[in-house]
Every structure is written in C-alpha cells, then in structure tokens.
Amino acid sequence: MRYISTRGEAPALGFEDVLLTGLATDGGLYVPESLPHFSLEEIRSWRGLSYSELAFKVMYPFVDDAIPEVDFRQMLEETYDVFAHKAIAPLVQLDVNEWVLELFRGPTLAFKDFALQLLGRLLDYVLEKRGEHAVIMGATSGDTGSAAIEGCRRCEHVDIFILHPHERVSEVQRRQMTTVPGDNIHNIAVKGNFDDCQRMVKASFGDQSFMGGKVRLAAVNSINWARIMAQIVYYFQASLSLGGPDRSMAFSVPTGNFGDIFAGYLAKKMGLPISQLVIATNRNDILHRFMSGNRYEQHQLEHTLSPSMDIMVSSNFERLLFDMHGRDGAAVKLLLENAAKGPVSIEDYRWRHARKLFDSESVDDKTTCETIRQVYDDNEYLLDPHTAIGVRAARTCRRDSSVPMITLGTAHPAKFPDAIAAAGLSVRPELPPHMADLFEREERYTVLENNLTAVQDFMAKHWKYA
Structure with missing residues (x-):
C-alpha cells in the first residue's frame, strides 16, 4: 500500500512514513493510492466478529507488510480492551429505524x-x-x-x-x-x-x-491518515449490527474537521452499502454552505455550545475535494489557493455528483438545546450537544424512513454540563467512576x-x- 498527496507534488510513501509524517511536503494530505474493496459476501462473513477482529479485517490492508499480522492484532486487542462497554460501539434506539452509535465508551469519553x-x-x-x-x-x-x-x-x-x-x-x-x-x-x-x-x-x-x-x-x-483509517471500522460494525450489508444504511455525522464523515465516505467506497451521509454542523457551517449551495467561503468563527465543532477551516475536506476532482492534485492546490483569497465554487457537475450521497444541515444553539430536551423527554436518553446536532440534522435531512438512520454519538454528555443546563433539564450528567x-x-x-x-x-x- 502506497500513499499519495492530495496536491500531487510530494513523493509517494509507505505506511510507516505516512504515520510519522503528517502533512505531505507539498502541504497536502496523504491518501491511499488505491482503496481495498470488499464484496458483500466478504462483509457478510464478518457478522459476529469482535470489534478488534473486525478492525483487523478492515484496517490491515492499509498497514500491509509494515507491521506483522500478529503484532497488529495484539495492538488492536489492547486498544479496545480499555473501552468501558463490551460492544465497544453500542447502538441505542431512539425511534423506529433511528439509532445513536455510542462512540464515547473509551477512556476520554469521545469518539x-x-x-x-x-x-x-x-x-x-x-x-x-x-x-x-x-x-x-x-x-x-x-x-x-x-x-x-x-x-x-x-x-x-x-x-x-x-x-x-x-x-x-x-x-x-x-x-x-x-x-x-x-x-x-x-x-x-x-x-x-x-x-x-x-x-x-x-x-x-x-x-x-x-x-x-x-x-x-x-x-x-x-x-494523520491512521486517524481516518481507524474510524472507518465503526461504520462497518454499525451496519453489520442492523442487517448490513444486505440493507443500506444512512449516517448523520456531527463534524467540524470532516475527518469522521470522510471515514464513512471511504467505507462506502470500500463496499459497504451506504445510501446517505449527513454533514451535521453548528453555526460554523462552511461545510453546510458548500454542500447545500456550492459556495466555499470562510466566515468569522463563532463560539457555541458545541465547541468541538467550532472550526472554520475543515482540513480533511481536502481529501474529499481530491476525489471530487478526479484525484487531480494540481486542481486541488489551485482551488485551495483561491479559497484562501475569497469564496470559491467547483464545477456544477462535480458538486451535483457529491450531492447524490451527501446532505447537510446547520443547527444553532437554540435548536441544539431543543433537541437535547426533546430526546430526553421522549426517551430519557441524554445527548451531548454535538450528538444532538447530529440527531436534528438526521431528522431534517432524512431521505427514506425505511433505511436505518444512525447518528454518530461523538461525546459523553457529562463533558458538556453547561449545554445540558441550557436545555432546561434538571438532570446533571455524571462523570464515570474513573473520572x-x-x-x-x-x-x-x-x-x-x-x-x-x-x-x-x-x-x-x-x-x-x-
């Protein structure tokens, strides 16, 4: 497996060097030269695997011969052994075909x-x-x-x-x-x-x-490419838990830097049936403005109740732009240089092609609080503000109610007591025993x-x- 830069001017590297390098020398981000692709039959055969075993199946093609299989398996077992739930990423049902994928059961309570x-x-x-x-x-x-x-x-x-x-x-x-x-x-x-x-x-x-x-x-x-690689796995896990790959899934992803939802995009390209990806943002909505109106323009950054998404320059979006431009690094470089000077758009046919998979929604603090309160009233289930944005965006953008809609639960509500209080709830989320x-x-x-x-x-x- 070799990795190339999104700007096309840096040398291709192997996994070890990409792991240690971060940005490419031309300022771009590294992506695999080609993606592994799994058949539906192969994905189906993964039902019942533990999370670490599934992670090995999904990730090892990216690591290839850089790390022996036995060593990588051990790393994965040690990694997910510290999570507080045996399912590692459990699913919680909110309504018919509506789910939250809890990604906050690790030691720091975040995905x-x-x-x-x-x-x-x-x-x-x-x-x-x-x-x-x-x-x-x-x-x-x-x-x-x-x-x-x-x-x-x-x-x-x-x-x-x-x-x-x-x-x-x-x-x-x-x-x-x-x-x-x-x-x-x-x-x-x-x-x-x-x-x-x-x-x-x-x-x-x-x-x-x-x-x-x-x-x-x-x-x-x-x-860092390894971050994206590891996040692909839970899309496969969630799908397999709800009848995939024999039925398609939709995902709503609270995102600021675009990395988590880009992992879902890669999961689809690797063979997982995904019919819709919803970009869920707060008032710092550069991604929503682009995906809904084909206009990429930086605005003043605003402080919100969902601070992990208070980002205006979404670094990983460059990786998607690279694919949208036919992996033409020179075109991506020129587009980003122009974006630093003012608003930009891409060719309409490229944007419309992306819209076949992606939808987006921007959710303000008031609506975030309303969603936290509504879900608690309906389910006695407490959302953190980022996940609440994902749930609201999922409900707003959902295309097909027969397709399971899975919102990525990105953080534990105890990390954001001010948002819970602002939602008008008297319940106070408690930190787990280790904190x-x-x-x-x-x-x-x-x-x-x-x-x-x-x-x-x-x-x-x-x-x-x-």
Whole structure:
C-alpha cells in the first residue's frame, strides 16, 4: 500500500512514513493510492466478529507488510480492551429505524479514542523499531487533545505538545488534558481560536527548523491518515449490527474537521452499502454552505455550545475535494489557493455528483438545546450537544424512513454540563467512576500568546532532549 498527496507534488510513501509524517511536503494530505474493496459476501462473513477482529479485517490492508499480522492484532486487542462497554460501539434506539452509535465508551469519553488509543501504540511501535524519538504536535477544539494524551502518555519514544484555544473548550475537556501527569506531556493554551492553533500546527510541519534538526514532528490530528483509517471500522460494525450489508444504511455525522464523515465516505467506497451521509454542523457551517449551495467561503468563527465543532477551516475536506476532482492534485492546490483569497465554487457537475450521497444541515444553539430536551423527554436518553446536532440534522435531512438512520454519538454528555443546563433539564450528567475526581486533580498548562514563534520557542525548550 502506497500513499499519495492530495496536491500531487510530494513523493509517494509507505505506511510507516505516512504515520510519522503528517502533512505531505507539498502541504497536502496523504491518501491511499488505491482503496481495498470488499464484496458483500466478504462483509457478510464478518457478522459476529469482535470489534478488534473486525478492525483487523478492515484496517490491515492499509498497514500491509509494515507491521506483522500478529503484532497488529495484539495492538488492536489492547486498544479496545480499555473501552468501558463490551460492544465497544453500542447502538441505542431512539425511534423506529433511528439509532445513536455510542462512540464515547473509551477512556476520554469521545469518539477520538477509537483512533488515538491505536495511534499511540502504532507510533511507539514504529519509533522503537527505527530507534527514533518524535515530538507530537497537535491542535484540539476539545476532544482530540485528551484522547491523544491518553493514547500517548505511556509511549517511551514521544513527547506530546497539544495546543487548545484558551477559554474556548469546556472545563471537563480542559481538565482531561491538563491533569494527566507525565514529563513528556505539554499543554499549551493559545489566546486564539482552534483555527489559529491548527494554522500553527500546519506551519510547524511545513518548516521544522525550529526543532534544530534533532527530531521529527509527528501528527495526531485527523490530518494523520491512521486517524481516518481507524474510524472507518465503526461504520462497518454499525451496519453489520442492523442487517448490513444486505440493507443500506444512512449516517448523520456531527463534524467540524470532516475527518469522521470522510471515514464513512471511504467505507462506502470500500463496499459497504451506504445510501446517505449527513454533514451535521453548528453555526460554523462552511461545510453546510458548500454542500447545500456550492459556495466555499470562510466566515468569522463563532463560539457555541458545541465547541468541538467550532472550526472554520475543515482540513480533511481536502481529501474529499481530491476525489471530487478526479484525484487531480494540481486542481486541488489551485482551488485551495483561491479559497484562501475569497469564496470559491467547483464545477456544477462535480458538486451535483457529491450531492447524490451527501446532505447537510446547520443547527444553532437554540435548536441544539431543543433537541437535547426533546430526546430526553421522549426517551430519557441524554445527548451531548454535538450528538444532538447530529440527531436534528438526521431528522431534517432524512431521505427514506425505511433505511436505518444512525447518528454518530461523538461525546459523553457529562463533558458538556453547561449545554445540558441550557436545555432546561434538571438532570446533571455524571462523570464515570474513573473520572469522578477530575475536578480535584492538579492542572498543568501554559498560556501563550497567539504567536507562532512563542509556541515554537516553548516547544524547542521543553521537549525531552532539548
């Protein structure tokens, strides 16, 4: 398996190098040169497999000979053994043919655990094999940071620096990151928004000279291909649980950076029958505006009750644009250069082709709260604000009521008590036992100005071998 850049100018790489590289040298994102494709008969034969066994079937073609089968199987078993539910990703029914796929049963209570618990193990395995050390640099709008720290805190061969927007994540999200002990863990609160943090990460990968040539940077954001790869699995698992592949499924995905829903798009291309993918966004709705009206234009970022989706520049959307343009890297590069200057559109036939699969909806805070309250009143089931956006978008955009509609439940409601309170509910979601003392733990983080040099200077002085 080889991987190529979405901008067409970087060399093709194998799995190990893509894992450690993050952004391609031309600024693009890596994607597989070709996708594995599974027949309906083969997918049908996977019914009854454990989650880790299914993950091996779906993911190993991407890993190929970079890791021996026995080692990869062991990594997967260890990864999902720490989840709090034996089904790993259980389904909860809300109504006839309407479901929530609970992706928050991992150690940090968010869907990011599915990929980042594995990514930490993959990085440590490859770095030990190569006799190398790496510095992980990532940006988070809330959940990626804690999942990355949890997944990498026991790694012997990495230091990890996570940037989050100062005072723009929930208190639970912040404490999950900043209370984890470890000399190799560094939290940076940037006086800006998530997009500012993400720009610093991309700039640092583009020019790593500030690390003095002593160590490589590794990515944990969803620009890292391994993140996308791991998220494909639960689409297969959900489908198999509800009668797939002998019936098609529809999925509604709360998304800001487009990685989670891009994994669903890949699952369809790999042979899983999916009839509809709903892009569910909050007021930061660049993806909705593009998918509904073929206009890609950045607006001012707004702070909402669903902070993990407070993103304006959706990095992984570039991967879809690459496919929409016939995998023409030069066309994607030109489009993104123009998008940095103002609004852009793509050829109408390309946009209409994407609309055959994708729908979208933007949900404001008021409607988010109404949905949280409605679902609780109807089912005594509590949604976090991101999942509530997914449920509302699913109900608004649903094409066929005979097709199961599965909303991805991206986070535990206990991470967002303010949103639950704003919904007018008296119930207070409790943290699970392993986090019961979260508000008593000591925090460690550094507040820095929204300045790339300040962040890079801090990193250069604080990694293990600085």
